[in-house]
Amino acid sequence: MAKPIYILGTGLSHNGSAVLLKDGRVCVGIEKERLTRIKHDGGNDTLAIQYCLDAEGIELKDLSLVVQCANFEIPDRNYYKGKRIFADAKDLKIVDISHHLAHAYSAVGTSPFSECAVMVIDGCGSPLDQFLKLHPDRQQHIAPEFLNENQMLCEKDSFYHFDGQQLTPLAKDFSKMAEQSDNLFSLPTTQHSIGGFYASVSNYVFGDMDDVGKLMGLAPFGKSGTYDFEAFEFKSGNLFVNDGWKNQFDNPSQGYAYFKEHFDYYANVAKWAQEQVEKAVLQCIQNRLEKFPHQNLCYSGGVALNAVANAKLQDAQIAEDIYFEPAAADNGLALGCAFYGWLDYLKMPKVPHDGSTCFGKTYTDSEIDATFDKEENKKYDPKKITDEAELVRYCAEKLKEGKTIAWFQSGSEFGPRSLGRRSILAHPGIENMKDRINLDIKFREDFRPFAPAVLKDKVGNYFQSARYSPYMILVDKTRHEYIQALKNVTHRDGSARVQTVEKSWNPKFALLIEAFYEQTGIAVLLNTSLNKKGMPIVETPDEAIHLFGITDLDILVMENTILEK
Known part of the structure; x- marks a missing residue:
């Protein structure tokens, strides 16, 4: 069996990130801010790179190539705002590319x-x-x-x-x-x-x-x-x-x-x-x-x-x-670096991308359980629903009642939008829900809008242009007859930044919306990022529990583990 070809891309601008390709496909990627908990963090890339290596279970010696990009300089391989992970890996090939070229390859690689x-x-x-x-x-x-x-x-x-x-x-x-x-x-x-x-x-x-x-x-x-x-x-x-x-x-x-x-x-x-x-x-x-x-x-x-x-x-x-491109800002530079290495430097054929932008590691049940052994979390009484159909029915019922849910599932999203892996979810039409989330959960300005997540095959029912928008990167207009039912996800001018949800790479989120549709007749959920103002999107179970504790969130669902207040 042939040894896998691993290429690491690393972006050292603000919004730093690291991405690992395995045989031309993204196997893991993370933005540095998710690990340091400092928004738009950049500079030294050791932490993000180590996350990728650990998630894949490999070491530096397993890499075939590293491609890097900063903005105003060409980074030294050994030191960049601190000692780098490559300082002792003298034989590892490192290639530099320019800023816009990295942006461009991030788009073509995932397109x-x-x-x-x-x-x-x-x-x-x-x-x-x-x-x-x-x-x-x-x-x-x-x-x-x-x-x-x-x-x-x-x-x-x-x-x-x-x-x-x-x-x-x-x-x-x-x-x-x-x-x-x-x-x-x-x-x-x-x-x-x-x-x-x-x-x-x-x-x-x-x-x-x-x-x-x-x-x-x-x-x-x-x-x-x-x-x-x-x-x-x-x-x-x-x-x-x-x-x-x-x-x-x-x-x-x-x-x-x-x-x-x-x-x-x-x-x-x-x-x-x-x-x-x-x-x-x-x-x-x-x-x-x-x-x-x-x-x-x-x-x-x-x-x-x-x-x-x-x-x-x-x-x-x-x-x-x-x-x-979903990670169009500088957080996507690492993605472009990795694809440059595969396509341009190694001259390997493009591998079709599955459409997903969720590149984070998945946390196991044992890792989630371990967070409740910590002294500060022993006050909680978690319960489990191991049957997936029962879990989504239960959550849909709670959403129908007007509860807010912190939804933590599988590997985290790469880019600025939560797409159903690290999300706060709520009913799109219950009175004052938008204001409650802005004021008591997100702690942000009251004019800020929330996005509707809608089943892909139902988007035309609710939104005029029926855009295919899996990355929450296009606006549409809510149909007049649904403005009241979708008041929490329809903006002042009738617009909505829609996310179309599909089972192929977002299966559990799609099942949840289907369950909500069965109970309410609405195939739409309010979806916003699992964080509060000034905080990067949650990455770990520990961070999810912490956010749950300091906000007015009603329920936290981490894989099949549930916390309720």
Whole structure:
């Protein structure tokens, strides 16, 4: 029997992660924040790599190749913000790739396409000099005006062709870095990036650039047409940010109380910014596809997490089929590194991906039981329901009654969305449920929406466009006749960030929704991540029990073990 080929991908940007491929398939992957419990944690990668090795039961000597990616530097193999796991593995081959290339390979590796175009749009990619050092053979693909520039330029957006084996850049846009200052809109990104623009407006509205998704959640409360100036312009096919928009805003948020007092103002700013991003994304991708047409498109980079813009892109029908990479932000860099190693470096054929984005380890019954032997957890009285059909019927009944359930099953999701492995679940239509979860469980702003998880074959019953959306990365409109029944998962403007659930890689979650449907006639559950504000999504049984204890959650279900308050 042939020895397996293991390739490790590691991302050392913020949102650090590690991913292990076995013979071209993902066998395990984890984001560093899930282990350190520090949101968006990056830097040294030893902890995430050790998690992957332990989960698979292998050692460094079993790896065929390591591929790594940082942002502004090429990491030393031995030390990077501390000693690395490779320091004593002198014979292990380590390859470096650039930022946007890693984003692009993360998309093609998990996509259903054997050939496609790939678009990457984010806040900031690799510096040009680093890109050329890593990929000297690709200088021919860089426009002369960038090569002749005498200041640091970084990747802004990149467009590739994937032939089934290798990515070839077709268009790469670079921008100088934004100047750092005390200005309200100072950016840690390139001067002309869509991602940087969105982060700067988020900072203006919330005083926080790390959770730009809040801006998308706020925008539906605003009014279109409040502002009539443009943030972006296109020149010769490239996107630029107009600095003039910054002069229009001079009232930054001064804390949550101030934000609430001026809620309508900030909602209008968010609405304007969201619509600017939607137009810019569509125009940018349209421009590339007009020059290099293809029926299949992969889309990645941090901007590709904007579910509203994604729906507009899909509705524009500029490609027959679009794959939105679920881990589109920097947490997906490790995934792209691993697939680069398999496809490009080793020249191995692409292995079809099963659609799952759940790459974490599964915790055994004995590991779950062991958490209750700890002194702090002996106050709980867990019970077990070993029959799966009985378990989902029981949980569906409790959800019907209005109970909230922390649902901890199998390996955790890789990426920013909980998809039924590490989720908080509730009834989508019970009065005030949304407010209760925001206030007493998530401890977050009351305007934040929740997602509907719906059986794949029932999505058209409840949502107008019936989008296939397994990764909660596209919005739809709730059908008028179901707005009341789905009030907790329908946003202010009638939109919903839908998750279509399928049995092939999410079997127990699908069974639970089916059981809820049998009892209520509704094939939809409220689904949100198993965490509270400021906390990474729960990874371990210990963390799940801790969260259960400090919030107003009613029930915790870990595999077949149940805790109730």
